[in-house]
Amino acid sequence: MKVLVIEDNESVCSMIEMFFVKEGIQGEFIHDGKEGYERFLNGQWDLLIVDWMLPGMDGVTICRKIRESKYEVPIIMLTAKDSESDQVLGLEMGADDYVTKPFSPLALMARIKAVTRRVHYISKNEESANIIETNHFKINKDTREVFLDGEPITSLTPKEFDLLYYFIQHPRQVFSREQLLDRVWGYQFYGDERTVDVHIKRLRKKISTSTHSFFHTVWGVGYKFDETVD
Structure with missing residues (x-):
């Protein structure tokens, strides 16, 4: 795995690098936002870890620019900001996960594995494809x-794709936020369950038509995907 880390705190970078070595992850560390964004554009990455507050260009701007350019690389945002509004903003700008400082390196490794676990790549010579048609x-x-x-539809982030794919696999089934966090995010999420709400809101904007919204809120329970009703 090749990971770009854009973080201006060298102590945090050293800690992450130590665990990368243990996990066999190839990491590159940049301490300036603008420089890090340019390095991202000039490389091939399996994951981006970006701090919110950076010199040159802040992490939220980096996320937004990457998603506007249609890159689908998974993004984990690191930040000392822990308010609900900050978390929602980071996710709205395209981050797939959000880790609040100070954090446990082991917890970060779990998040990295969970975020990247569901991103699949196939070679050009792959003969079969896993396709669902509705x-x-x-x-x-x-x-x-x-x-x-x-x-x-080319504007989906990796996590939005995973969430849509999961729902399409289970039409008309109702899932709670906790179930979706466990089955799509792939780990027990200890943060705000509004993460699911934010991703559902973004998917609705991107795939709803004049006749179908597809995602439906089941009050007091969670969400379901249903093509048969408007």
């Missing part, structure tokens, strides 16, 4: 392509 959607798990009524 009345409105065609979704390829291996190439991570999504088509809505024949038109490609």
Whole structure:
């Protein structure tokens, strides 16, 4: 795994690097936001870890610019900001996960594994593809392509894709926020369950049509995906 870390605190970088060595992760560490963003553009990365507060360019701006450019690399944001509004902002800008300082290196490693576990790559010579087709959607798990009524949807973040794929696999089933965090995020989430709400809100904006919203809130329980109702 090749990971770019954009973090201006050298002590934090040293701690992360130590655990990267233990886990066999190839890490590159940049201490300036603008320099880190340029390095991201000029490399191939399996994961980006970015601090919120950075010289040159802040982490939220980096996330936004990456998502606007349609890059699908998973992003974990590190920050000393722990308010609900800050977390929601980070997720809205495209981060897949949010780790508040100070943090346990072991917990960060668990988050890294969970975020990257569901990002799949296939070679050009792969003959088979894991494809689901419904009345409105065609979704390829291996190439991570999504088509809505024949038109490609190219703006999904990796976690949005994972969430949509999971729901399409389980049409009309109702899932609580806790179940979705466990099954899509892949670990017991100890933060704010609004993470799910933010991702559902973004998916609704990106895939809803004039006749279908697809994602439905089941009050007091959670969410379900249903193509059969508007």
